Each structure stands twice: as C-alpha cells, then as structure tokens.
Amino acid sequence: MDRRAVLAGLAAGLPMLPALAGATATGVSSSDIRLFAGSQDADGNNSLSLADDRGTARRLAGLPDRGHAVSLSPDGRLAVLCARRAGRFAVVFDPRTGAIRQRLATPETRHFYGHGAFSRDGRLFLATENAFEEGEGRIGVYDAVDGFRRIGEWPAGGIGPHEVVRVPGRDAVLVAIGGLRTHPATGRAKLNVDSMTPSLALMDGRDGAPLGILSLDADLRRLSLRHLAVRRDGVFMIGGQWEGDPTARPPLLAWGRLPDRLAPLPLVDDVLDSLANYIGSLSFCGSGDFAAASAPRGNCCVVLRMGDPPRIHDVLAIEDVCGLAPGQTAGAFYLSNGLGDLFRYRATERAIERLATDVPGIARWDNHLTAVTVEPRR
Amino acid sequence: MTDASVTDRVTQCHRRRGALLAAAICASLALGTAHARSADGYAARVAERLVADHQAVVETAGMLVDAVAGFCGGDGAREDAQAAYHATADAYMRVQWAAVGPAVPFDRGYRLNFWPDDSNAISRQLGRVASERPADLLDPDGIAAASVALQGLPALERLLFGQPAAAPGNYGCGLAEAITVNIVTIAEDLVEGWADPARQPGLSTDQAAVQTLLSASLTHLELIGDRKIARVVGPTAEDARPRRSEAWRSGRSLRNIAINLAALEAVWLDDGPDDLPALLQAADAASTAESLAAAMAKARGLAESLRDRTMEEASETAHAELLALSNDLYGVARILVHDVFPALGLTVGFNSVDGD
Structure with missing residues (x-):
C-alpha cells in the first residue's frame, strides 16, 4: 500500500488499524481493506460478515434478524452493528480481529433504526432509536467505556431518525430525520405520511444539545431524508426516499455545507428515472472528490464529481445495489448488493470489477457496507 | 482486470x-448472479389471465359509461350509476396488482386508478376544476391529457359518492361522463398490451417477465398490508384513521382487499400445468407451494369475513382482526421472499423491499 493511499484513507476518515496477523486473526487473507456488513445466507440466516478486497469473506457472528449498518469508533478499536428496524439487538466487535466483544439490546420500549455513531472522543455510542409508544425519535446513548451501558437518551430532533454520522473534526453529529412514524404493532407501515416533516438535525455529540435543524422546501416535505455522508471539510450529501406522488420525479439528493447550507441537487430526468425515487446509501470516496448514491429500487448507482454544484460523473447498473463504502484512493468505492456480489469501482477510470460472488454462506449483503483500512505491515 | x-x-x-x-x-x-429457471409458459399464462381480467374492466366500464350517462341525462338513478361503479371497481381490483408492463407507459396504471394518494391530490384537483370548470376536461381526450389524479376511478368515486357531487346538468356530471369514457379507453389499451406482453417494458423475455410479474405481485401484497390496512388501522384502535383507506367513500375498502387477495391467489396458486405450483414442484419445492397456499387461505378467510364491513366500522369493532390480517399478509410475503422466489432462482430486491 503506498503512502498516498494511506493518506487518502486518512483524509476520508477511514480508521487505520494496526496490522492484522494475516489469515490467522480474521480468517480472510491479509490485504489493505476490511469490509464489514450484515449478510444473509440462502436459508435466510443472518450474520455479521467480513470481506476483503480480494473477495474473500467470512461470517463473524450469527444474528437473530437482519443487521443494518456498522459504525466504527474513532480509534478503530471497536465497531458496532445495529439491528435493522425494528430490531432491538446490536453487536459490539473488534474490527482488528473480528472478535465479538458483547451483545446489546435496547429497552423493550425502544428499537434501533439501524444506524449509530461514536462521539468524537469515542466515549459514547449514539444510536437512532424509536420511542414507538410516544411516536418520537430518540438518540440512545451508550457508554462505550463502561460496557456499553445505556446511560440515557436524547431527543433526536424529529420522528424517524435514521442515519447518524459523526462530523469530522467537531464534537457534533448529524442526524437524518426521515420524518416517518412506525410502530411494531403495524410492522413497517408508515403511519404519518400526511404530516411527515423530514429534516437534518445537527447536535452536540457530547450532550445532545441541538445545534441546528436544516430542511428542504415545503414541496419536498414528502422526501424522507434517510442517509448521509459528511466530508472532512463539512460538505455533506444526503439522500432521500420519496413518499409523495409516485409519478413525480423530485430531486432525491441534496448537498450542503455545515453548519447551515442545504440545497437540492438537480439531476437530469433520465438519471432520476433510473433511481426509482429511492436512495439506499451514500458515500464519499477516499479523497472526497467523488460521491456515490445507490438506488436499490432502480438497480443503479449514481456517481457524482464533487464541485459547486456536484455533477453526474457516471451511472452504474447493478441489480439491488445498496452498500457503499469508500476505497482508499481518489474515486474508489466498494459496492455490495442483495445478490451477494461485491464490487470495486474507480471513478477516475470509470471502471468496475466484481470482487466476489457466490461466496459460501453469503447469499445477500445487507444495506450498508463499512470499510476499514489496515495499516501496512513492515 | x-x-x-x-x-x-x-x-x-x-x-x-x-x-x-x-x-x-x-x-x-x-x-446479477441469479437467474430464473426456465419458466416458459407461466408468464404467458399470467398475461393471458390479465387479458381476460382487463377485458372484464372494459366490459363493466362500458356499462358504467351508459349508467353515468343515464344518470346525468336525468333518465337513471344515482344508485344505478353507483352500482355500475361498484361493478367496474370489482373488476379493476383483480388487476390492481399488475402495475407493470403496459401499465407503465403513459402512466396507464395511475391514470386508471391514482392510488395511493397521500397528498390528497385527487380532492384538491377536483375542487379546483369544480370551481374553474375548464371545458376541455369534459371531452374524453381532454381528460386523458389532464392530471393523472383526475382521470380514473377515485375521481369518479368522489363525484358519485362524495364531493364535489355530480348531479344532472352540473359540471361534475360532465366530468364524470368524460372519466368513464377515459376508463374504457385506458382499459382497452391495457387489454391490447397484455395480449402482446413481449413488447412491454420488463416483459421482453420469459425470464424477465416472471421476475417482473412476481415482483409486482409481492409489491402489491405489501401495499395491501401496509397502505390498505396497517396505516389505516394504526397500532391501537385509537390510532385508526378509516378515512385514510382506499375507496372509503363508496364503503368498499375491505371489499377491495378481499378481491385483491383473490386475484393474487390466482396468480400464485392456480393449478394448471404452467402455473406456479407446477414450477415449484419441478424445482423440488412442492412443500413451498403448500405453505404458500396455507398462508394465503388463512389470510383470505379473514379478509372474506371482513369484506362486507366498512373500514370505519371494522377499525372499531374488528381492530385486532385487521392487525392480524396485515400480519398474515407479512407472513405470506415472507414465504414468497424466503422460499418461493429462491426456489425459482428469482431475486427480489433484498435491499429495496421497503424503506431503510
């Protein structure tokens, strides 16, 4: 791994890990990148799984139901996979070795929405949760230095908080507020589409103090804001899922700069058509020069070259594509899909390659992919 | 490389x-890595059935044209027009699931039945045109070019059962007449489209067609569980919002569900040599067909027992049954996703089934 690549990885906020002891530690071959995600086998059994960029993969732990997203601590020593909505479990593991540290559960009156983030100092693990009887969104606060004890909760800033991301270089987190109320008694049905108010909530990552709310114009109030990615300089991208008139073609992506700039990103109609009004995941590349947004319903992924405004660079046709993670270099991404395929894409060459398919025990990759760069061994 | x-x-x-x-x-x-096993015949069988079912929409809608014209001309009763509406809606609910293929171009599916309408576009648009009375909408070609919300069954339902009410000689009646003719035209186009499926989007090969048709049926099943039931009845009886239900004005929300499920049952469980159970049997998954049949029978039994109640009444007196029905439908969906589709080598959008 060359020095530039290491720096690129660092620039993207990719945690660097000490060298793994090759195959013995994790059961996958030694290479520069580790990809973590929920997965499912052909019989519907769910796992937390690990892959490398040669397409080797293995399951680290069984899960009682579908997992959703993996969050990494700032020092790269811990990672947490949260259950997919409306699951109540989470798994804490060591991404350096793949060892499971412990399992968590929300209180019975809460469930996870699937995403979490560590505070800047790594002391707190913050998870988006549903206080479903109250119909309110919460940030569950877990003490990462005291056995992940749940030490409290904060208002999330709205109903249906989904992805929460640590803002690089600040004691702050940014929360995508989907705006949709659900309740376990009615499964995944959205109960308040008529009155939904999606937004972005910026809050202090130490105590939950509100630092600002960003919203799109009223004509986009049916765009449930779910996923986001924040660059080191505070530029962010956000992707939505449209709950309004299904024949409409609203802008599904918005971008901005913290603390207060947010604007929809106009896309040409044929690109919007291919996204099917639904963004599943977002990521910047290692250098931050490109961003990608996956559209599993459209079986497409749109790649943008960042600028003011960001512009379409490429559109990839990949069936049920959703998971996205930055590669180490400028324009590099990893992608996964619901058919068990893993891809690497290089925007600079507009080149995509399939790294893995038909990995034993991994029939499907779940929605999100998290990349960890491994420090080169001397 | x-x-x-x-x-x-x-x-x-x-x-x-x-x-x-x-x-x-x-x-x-x-x-993708997975592909449908050879399923020659099944897609054709489903398309054939859709031709017949859309033909029934054409025929009932033809009678609806006459009944509404009679009512608006002062020769017939409102009740006759309403009865003809029910007959057309009964026929339509058998094809509602097929929102693919020829239903996609020109927004035919949405124009025939704009649903779901979370932003209440139909009532807003109708209110606007009832006060502005644009003359071009009284012509079938004019209505065909208007907002999708104004063109089909839900707009007609408001005119015949709710507000703005159609009455002989008023603008609403003229609009209702134009809508009925438009419904016939769209349904005729759909008959034509389903009779030639290979030329339709998503249906060009047998393999693509099976995937497209079964995905559409699953999507519709989930819409019934989520939109037609769960979102309407809510987690507790106090949360029930029966006026969120489809076609509550004509009191047929639950009748629609019962008919939808009967149609889906035919798609999945009809027992001909080219039908799905035979495909599953050929794929050594006969027991999957049996568990699907059992789960559907349970859900259909419950739906039929609720069929003749209004949603308003049922969400008060049968809240638990409604929740149970939506859960039964999730159960059917699980069998499709975990057992039926994999047995056929089909993929459903693992990451796109619903909002994460």
Whole structure:
C-alpha cells in the first residue's frame, strides 16, 4: 500500500488499524481493506460478515434478524452493528480481529433504526432509536467505556431518525430525520405520511444539545431524508426516499455545507428515472472528490464529481445495489448488493470489477457496507 | 482486470433513455448472479389471465359509461350509476396488482386508478376544476391529457359518492361522463398490451417477465398490508384513521382487499400445468407451494369475513382482526421472499423491499 493511499484513507476518515496477523486473526487473507456488513445466507440466516478486497469473506457472528449498518469508533478499536428496524439487538466487535466483544439490546420500549455513531472522543455510542409508544425519535446513548451501558437518551430532533454520522473534526453529529412514524404493532407501515416533516438535525455529540435543524422546501416535505455522508471539510450529501406522488420525479439528493447550507441537487430526468425515487446509501470516496448514491429500487448507482454544484460523473447498473463504502484512493468505492456480489469501482477510470460472488454462506449483503483500512505491515 | 461485460452494462445503462421505462430497463440489464429457471409458459399464462381480467374492466366500464350517462341525462338513478361503479371497481381490483408492463407507459396504471394518494391530490384537483370548470376536461381526450389524479376511478368515486357531487346538468356530471369514457379507453389499451406482453417494458423475455410479474405481485401484497390496512388501522384502535383507506367513500375498502387477495391467489396458486405450483414442484419445492397456499387461505378467510364491513366500522369493532390480517399478509410475503422466489432462482430486491 503506498503512502498516498494511506493518506487518502486518512483524509476520508477511514480508521487505520494496526496490522492484522494475516489469515490467522480474521480468517480472510491479509490485504489493505476490511469490509464489514450484515449478510444473509440462502436459508435466510443472518450474520455479521467480513470481506476483503480480494473477495474473500467470512461470517463473524450469527444474528437473530437482519443487521443494518456498522459504525466504527474513532480509534478503530471497536465497531458496532445495529439491528435493522425494528430490531432491538446490536453487536459490539473488534474490527482488528473480528472478535465479538458483547451483545446489546435496547429497552423493550425502544428499537434501533439501524444506524449509530461514536462521539468524537469515542466515549459514547449514539444510536437512532424509536420511542414507538410516544411516536418520537430518540438518540440512545451508550457508554462505550463502561460496557456499553445505556446511560440515557436524547431527543433526536424529529420522528424517524435514521442515519447518524459523526462530523469530522467537531464534537457534533448529524442526524437524518426521515420524518416517518412506525410502530411494531403495524410492522413497517408508515403511519404519518400526511404530516411527515423530514429534516437534518445537527447536535452536540457530547450532550445532545441541538445545534441546528436544516430542511428542504415545503414541496419536498414528502422526501424522507434517510442517509448521509459528511466530508472532512463539512460538505455533506444526503439522500432521500420519496413518499409523495409516485409519478413525480423530485430531486432525491441534496448537498450542503455545515453548519447551515442545504440545497437540492438537480439531476437530469433520465438519471432520476433510473433511481426509482429511492436512495439506499451514500458515500464519499477516499479523497472526497467523488460521491456515490445507490438506488436499490432502480438497480443503479449514481456517481457524482464533487464541485459547486456536484455533477453526474457516471451511472452504474447493478441489480439491488445498496452498500457503499469508500476505497482508499481518489474515486474508489466498494459496492455490495442483495445478490451477494461485491464490487470495486474507480471513478477516475470509470471502471468496475466484481470482487466476489457466490461466496459460501453469503447469499445477500445487507444495506450498508463499512470499510476499514489496515495499516501496512513492515 | 475490469470485467468487460460490466463496462458494457454501464454503457447500456448510460444509453438508457425514455421516461418511466428506464428503471425497468435498468432492472432487466442489471448485473446479477441469479437467474430464473426456465419458466416458459407461466408468464404467458399470467398475461393471458390479465387479458381476460382487463377485458372484464372494459366490459363493466362500458356499462358504467351508459349508467353515468343515464344518470346525468336525468333518465337513471344515482344508485344505478353507483352500482355500475361498484361493478367496474370489482373488476379493476383483480388487476390492481399488475402495475407493470403496459401499465407503465403513459402512466396507464395511475391514470386508471391514482392510488395511493397521500397528498390528497385527487380532492384538491377536483375542487379546483369544480370551481374553474375548464371545458376541455369534459371531452374524453381532454381528460386523458389532464392530471393523472383526475382521470380514473377515485375521481369518479368522489363525484358519485362524495364531493364535489355530480348531479344532472352540473359540471361534475360532465366530468364524470368524460372519466368513464377515459376508463374504457385506458382499459382497452391495457387489454391490447397484455395480449402482446413481449413488447412491454420488463416483459421482453420469459425470464424477465416472471421476475417482473412476481415482483409486482409481492409489491402489491405489501401495499395491501401496509397502505390498505396497517396505516389505516394504526397500532391501537385509537390510532385508526378509516378515512385514510382506499375507496372509503363508496364503503368498499375491505371489499377491495378481499378481491385483491383473490386475484393474487390466482396468480400464485392456480393449478394448471404452467402455473406456479407446477414450477415449484419441478424445482423440488412442492412443500413451498403448500405453505404458500396455507398462508394465503388463512389470510383470505379473514379478509372474506371482513369484506362486507366498512373500514370505519371494522377499525372499531374488528381492530385486532385487521392487525392480524396485515400480519398474515407479512407472513405470506415472507414465504414468497424466503422460499418461493429462491426456489425459482428469482431475486427480489433484498435491499429495496421497503424503506431503510
């Protein structure tokens, strides 16, 4: 791994890990990148799984139901996979070795929405949760230095908080507020589409103090804001899922700069058509020069070259594509899909390659992919 | 080692043009590892049935044209027009699931029945035109070019059962007459489209057609559980909002569900040599067909027992049954996703089934 690549990885906020002891530690071959995600086998059994960029993969732990997203601590020593909505479990593991540290559960009156983030100092693990009887969104606060004890909760800033991301270089987190109320008694049905108010909530990552709310114009109030990615300089991208008139073609992506700039990103109609009004995941590349947004319903992924405004660079046709993670270099991404395929894409060459398919025990990759760069061994 | 075929796919994705077809085309070109086993015959069988079912929409809608014209001309009773509406809606609910293929171009599916309408566009648009009375909408060609919300069954339902009420000689009656003619035209186009499925988006090969049709049936099942039931009845009886239900004005929300499920049962469980149970049997998954049949029988039994109640009444007196029905439907969906589709080598969008 060359020095530039290491720096690129660092620039993207990719945690660097000490060298793994090759195959013995994790059961996958030694290479520069580790990809973590929920997965499912052909019989519907769910796992937390690990892959490398040669397409080797293995399951680290069984899960009682579908997992959703993996969050990494700032020092790269811990990672947490949260259950997919409306699951109540989470798994804490060591991404350096793949060892499971412990399992968590929300209180019975809460469930996870699937995403979490560590505070800047790594002391707190913050998870988006549903206080479903109250119909309110919460940030569950877990003490990462005291056995992940749940030490409290904060208002999330709205109903249906989904992805929460640590803002690089600040004691702050940014929360995508989907705006949709659900309740376990009615499964995944959205109960308040008529009155939904999606937004972005910026809050202090130490105590939950509100630092600002960003919203799109009223004509986009049916765009449930779910996923986001924040660059080191505070530029962010956000992707939505449209709950309004299904024949409409609203802008599904918005971008901005913290603390207060947010604007929809106009896309040409044929690109919007291919996204099917639904963004599943977002990521910047290692250098931050490109961003990608996956559209599993459209079986497409749109790649943008960042600028003011960001512009379409490429559109990839990949069936049920959703998971996205930055590669180490400028324009590099990893992608996964619901058919068990893993891809690497290089925007600079507009080149995509399939790294893995038909990995034993991994029939499907779940929605999100998290990349960890491994420090080169001397 | 860039996979040349991948680059090719990307190029093809880039070449995609043409409004609403793009997503379907993208889906059919997309990279994937699993493919449908040979299912020659099944797609054709489903399409055949859709021709017949859409033909029934054409026929009932033809009578609806006459009944509404009679009512508006002062020769017939409102009740006769309402009865003809019910007959057309009964026929339509058998094809509501098939929101693919010929239903996609020109927004035919949405124009025939704009649903779901979370932003209440139908009532807003109707209120506006009832006060502005644009003359061009009284012509079938004019209404066919108007907002999709004004064109089909839900707008007509408001005119015949709710507000703004159609009455002989008023603008609403003229609009209702134009809508009925438009419904016939769209349904005729759909008959034609389903009679020639290979020319339709997403249906060009048998393999793509099976995937498209079964995905559409699953999507509709989930819409019934989520939109037609769960979102309407809410987690507790106090949360029930019966006026969120489909076609509450004509009191047929639960009748629609019962008919929808009967139609889906035919798609999945009819027992001909080319039907799905035979495919499953050929794939050594006969027990999957049996568990699907059992789960559907349970859900249908419950739906039929609720069929003749209004949603308003049922969400008070039968809240638990309604929740149970929506859970039964999730159970059916699980069997489709985990057992039926994999047995056929089909993929459903693991990551796109619902909002995460």
